[in-house]
Amino acid sequence: MKTQAQLRLAILSGALLALLCVSGSAQPLNAEPADKSTPAGRWYLNAQSTRLIFKFEQVNGVWRGTSLDEQGKALERLDYLTWDSKTRALEFCRIGSGYWQWYRGKVVDGVLVARFTHTGKSDAKPTDPFAYKWKITGWNFEYLTPANAPLVFDIGVPETGFRARIRLDRDASTTTGFAGRLKFYGQHNICAEGLENDITIDLWDGTNLRFRAFNVNVYYNLNLTFAGRVNGPFIEGNLTELHGSGKVYNHTFRGQRAEVLTYGISNKTTTYREKWQARTRRQLEQLMMAGNPKPLKTYVRIIRENLPPILGMPYEARDDNPSAFPQNYRLTEFSLRHTLPNPFGATPLVRDAHGFIAKPTTPISGATRGTGRRPLVIAINGHGGSAWQNFDPNSLFWYGDAFARQGYMVMSVDITHRPMSDLVFSGGHIHETSLGYFDDAFAYGDDIKNGNRSRASIKPALPAGADLSNPELYTDFEEYGERLWDLQRLIDYAVTRPDVDPTRITIVGLSLGGAMAAYLGAMDPRVTVTIAAGFSPDFAVLKYQGSHGCWLWHYSDIREYIDSSELFSMTAPRALVIETGKQDFFFSCNPEHYAGDKQVARRTRAAYHDAPDKFLHYLHSEFHLFRVGAPHPTLPEPFVRIATALAPRQKDDQLWQIDGSTYAPRNWTLFDYVANWMNPRTLAAR
Numbered sequence: 001m002k003t004q005a006q007l008r009l010a011i012l013s014g015a016l017l018a019l020l021c022v023s024g025s026a027q028p029l030n031a032e033p034a035d036k037s038t039p040a041g042r043w044y045l046n047a048q049s050t051r052l053i054f055k056f057e058q059v060n061g062v063w064r065g066t067s068l069d070e071q072g073k074a075l076e077r078l079d080y081l082t083w084d085s086k087t088r089a090l091e092f093c094r095i096g097s098g099y100w101q102w103y104r105g106k107v108v109d110g111v112l113v114a115r116f117t118h119t120g121k122s123d124a125k126p127t128d129p130f131a132y133k134w135k136i137t138g139w140n141f142e143y144l145t146p147a148n149a150p151l152v153f154d155i156g157v158p159e160t161g162f163r164a165r166i167r168l169d170r171d172a173s174t175t176t177g178f179a180g181r182l183k184f185y186g187q188h189n190i191c192a193e194g195l196e197n198d199i200t201i202d203l204w205d206g207t208n209l210r211f212r213a214f215n216v217n218v219y220y221n222l223n224l225t226f227a228g229r230v231n232g233p234f235i236e237g238n239l240t241e242l243h244g245s246g247k248v249y250n251h252t253f254r255g256q257r258a259e260v261l262t263y264g265i266s267n268k269t270t271t272y273r274e275k276w277q278a279r280t281r282r283q284l285e286q287l288m289m290a291g292n293p294k295p296l297k298t299y300v301r302i303i304r305e306n307l308p309p310i311l312g313m314p315y316e317a318r319d320d321n322p323s324a325f326p327q328n329y330r331l332t333e334f335s336l337r338h339t340l341p342n343p344f345g346a347t348p349l350v351r352d353a354h355g356f357i358a359k360p361t362t363p364i365s366g367a368t369r370g371t372g373r374r375p376l377v378i379a380i381n382g383h384g385g386s387a388w389q390n391f392d393p394n395s396l397f398w399y400g401d402a403f404a405r406q407g408y409m410v411m412s413v414d415i416t417h418r419p420m421s422d423l424v425f426s427g428g429h430i431h432e433t434s435l436g437y438f439d440d441a442f443a444y445g446d447d448i449k450n451g452n453r454s455r456a457s458i459k460p461a462l463p464a465g466a467d468l469s470n471p472e473l474y475t476d477f478e479e480y481g482e483r484l485w486d487l488q489r490l491i492d493y494a495v496t497r498p499d500v501d502p503t504r505i506t507i508v509g510l511s512l513g514g515a516m517a518a519y520l521g522a523m524d525p526r527v528t529v530t531i532a533a534g535f536s537p538d539f540a541v542l543k544y545q546g547s548h549g550c551w552l553w554h555y556s557d558i559r560e561y562i563d564s565s566e567l568f569s570m571t572a573p574r575a576l577v578i579e580t581g582k583q584d585f586f587f588s589c590n591p592e593h594y595a596g597d598k599q600v601a602r603r604t605r606a607a608y609h610d611a612p613d614k615f616l617h618y619l620h621s622e623f624h625l626f627r628v629g630a631p632h633p634t635l636p637e638p639f640v641r642i643a644t645a646l647a648p649r650q651k652d653d654q655l656w657q658i659d660g661s662t663y664a665p666r667n668w669t670l671f672d673y674v675a676n677w678m679n680p681r682t683l684a685a686r
Contacts, residue, residue, distance in 0.1 A: 045138030110143030150264025155255030288481030380509030537587035573611035
């Protein structure tokens with residue numbers, strides 16, 4: 001039996017050059033879904049961790065632009081500007097003091113992704129596409145600022161070092177028509193995660209904000225009053241602390257917009273949700289995966305087939321009762337090779353994937369009988385794992401083997417990391433600072449002995465004479481985007497097979513695999529059921545928690561665009577399971593059981609208001625593990641359990657978050673829930 005420290009150590013070890021199209025004036029979310037924006041408006045940009053503000057406008061039919069400071073003062077001219085409304089392409093030159101920068105790229109629905117050159121010689125436009133080396137991303141303020149809500153602000157209190165998030169949304173039941181939440185999550189760049197408070201908004205008119213937060217610290221009876229003023233994406237003001245002891249303290253705070261793609265915290269109409277989901281998918285595809293280009297060709301290679309299952313003693317913490325379900329399946333090892341369009345105009349890009357398929361040998365039952373098609377499970381490994389380990393009974397990622405024993409077709413491809421030589425530096429430092437890259441055991445992959453080697457990013461080979469410094473910058477994919485692209489291509493392949501039911505697809509993963517399940521379920525509507533285990537963090541908390549840095553984006557600050565609750569909200573109304581272990585310190589520093597995860601789940605439920613039976617926050621008493629809830633002689637709490645308290649039970653109640661009590665709404669295992677969602681008739685009588 002491994003100790004907790006040993007388990008933690010085991011887990012820890014475990015496009016390009018598109019044309020810039022910039023969005024313009026704000027439009028309601030339920031407008032025509034087609035992107036009809038123009039370059040007009042202010043753009044808040046991130047160029048290799050340098051913050052910029054550009055403004056574009058059309059005067060007498062001519063487009064022109066200016067770079068601005070935070071106060072709106074003009075700094076530099078943006079010249080030679082061309083805009084094509086059909087191709088949605090924008091090109092311009094930034095004329096600085098002794099330098100010139102040419103920009104071209106693409107924006108989807110108010111999100112900008114572009115590349116630029118830098119020279120001190122002349123304003124001549126470069127003809128070599130590889131001269132566009134540097135990356136810039138950003139968002140359009142006018143397009144992505146709704147009418148006062150939903151909005152999120154990230155603030156800091158200089159006198160105390162505390163950081164917090166303020167969430168605002170519409171609520172017709174309140175006097176002002178708005179509701180909000182406040183959560184402190186850090187202090188002096190150290191995780192200091194608090195409870196999330198519902199706030200009372202006294203005034204919010206788009207510029208002036210006043211609200212009160214009661215019982216912010218349940219142990220000290222701390223009440224806060226905020227009074228702030230918003231200018232563009234920025235906010236500043238004063239806050240007053242009133243302690244239960246009677247002491248009063250006054251502080252200033254300042255901050256700016258965050259989670260600009262937020263769904264919000266209140267219930268929305270089904271139409272609103274669907275259009276928000278479609279728009280957000282397009283925006284994330286642009287930010288993370290170069291617009292999600294489709295392969296030019298895909299080559300499938302069967303490496304070995306009809307292999308026996310992997311034998312061995314089941315993992316000690318398995319609770320799926322494996323002895324009652326034999327390994328009645330055979331394995332196939334395969335590889336996929338995709339070619340992609342090369343935006344630099346040269347030889348197509350190549351992306352390889354390696355994986356395994358488990359095909360049951362038992363007869364097909366249920367709705368697929370007679371069709372030869374089985375429901376599909378895609379198993380996703382976490383850090384230090386591999387597709388092979390998903391089928392190893394003694395692996396931390398044993399769920400591939402478990403679902404294959406249940407009669408599902410199971411497919412998996414290796415999820416890994418880029419090599420050290422291909423990591424993007426940003427702001428003078430590398431994002432990844434722990435697990436994997438600096439550990440000799442994982443320097444070349446997550447599970448080398450079983451085929452899961454590190455893979456270079458999706459980028460072209462540089463021609464002779466190109467700038468060979470920082471070649472890693474020539475990818476437009478974030479690392480998470482590459483993993484997501486691999487998984488979507490796996491689904492592409494799976495649904496072409498005559499033995500797979502394309503209408504019944506479940507995805508499951510733990511840790512990094514849970515994160516990828518969250519992304520894949522959000523971004524691919526073909527997924528029927530999403531199971532994300534060991535991943536439901538506040539990204540603001542995660543920044544200071546000391547977790548592995550691969551969750552970060554290289555070219556943008558992910559926290560400026562989304563939180564995990566946005567990913568989960570994008571799955572609605574399809575079935576979603578968030579699986580949380582008690583005090584999972586990989587993603588939370590709150591000492592209370594489940595508190596941070598329950599906050600994320602509560603925000604997610606806003607998107608499931610019309611399908612509450614499709615969302616399940618499964619809480620178990622283990623640590624960072626995958627569970628199914630089958631009765632087990634040595635593990636507690638059989639069956640899938642949920643929180644007794646899902647939300648505040650009365651006004652200003654914070655104790656619901658630290659209430660660790662759970663119950664089983666049905667005597668069902670996770671397998672029962674999945675079977676019910678994949679084929680409701682099979683368990684209708686239970």
